[in-house]
Amino acid sequence: MPELPEVETTVRKLRKLILGKRILPARQQGRDFGGRKILKIERRGKAILIWLSGGKILGFHQRMTGKLLIVPRGFKDRHIRRRFELSSGKDLIFHDVRKFGVVWYGPAKNVLGDNYFKSLGLDALLVSSAEFKRLFGTKRVKIKPLLLNQKNLAGVGNIMADEILWHAKIHPERNITTLRYIEVKKLYKSTKFILNKSIKMGGSTMRDWLHPGGEKGGYFEKRFIYGREGQKCFRCGAKILRKKIASRSSYFCPKCQISLVN
Secondary structure, three states: OOOHHHHHHHHHHHHHHHOOOEEOOOEEOOEEOOOOEEEEEEEEOOEEEEEEOOOEEEEEEOOOOEEEEEEEOOOOOOOEEEEEEEOOOEEEEEEEOOOOOEEEEEEHHHHHOOHHHHOOOEEOOOOOHHHHHHOOOOOOOEHHHHHHOOOOEEOOOHHHHHHHHHHHOEOOOOEHHHOOHHHHHHHHHHHHHHHHHHHHOOOEOOOOOOOOOOOOOEOHHHOOOOOOOOOEOOOOOOEOEEEEEOOEEEEEOOOOOEOOOO
């Protein structure tokens, strides 16, 4: 699933490609997009919001296999779920092999009133140090599920969570009540570092996701730990382990990611 870096990369690329363009008249499932100008493009959590003239929003959540692409007019592919003809002569398409993606359209108030947006927590890329520290209260919960819960920290997914925890030297099963102040501070810095590093490298292309122009992301080839079970830790040389945590495959170093009995 595209995570914060992939969604942020998509948004930044789309701004360069379609901001200021108009969607040509066409009706899709009874909805008229015709003539509306693209005014603003932003990210909320893992969702992409395209603000249109007339107070409307066209939104996308890519989920497992979705991606937004700018293609030549009339480009054909059996996995295209939505097509928007643009005044530039190109088409904006939503390509989704497994059909899990979500598309929103309507007045801004209605779209932003969806439960997905109403339940989002602090944005992982924008959260301040003080806000981040307040996430670590007295509740007994493991650190990885806390990072994955979009109601706590919006945008972090399985890849980024493992990469962040490795960089911070924290075991994914650590209870948050066992984290010292210095560890929380390090975790905050690692969160910002890993997210920004991935964005700078264009996100991760594992299978389906691509940039709007069709380019691949470069972070996955340079990742620290995710998906590297049995290989050597880049930091200490120990063998990387994989374990199901909160129903997700988690990769960690048993030697340099500190684990405490709690």
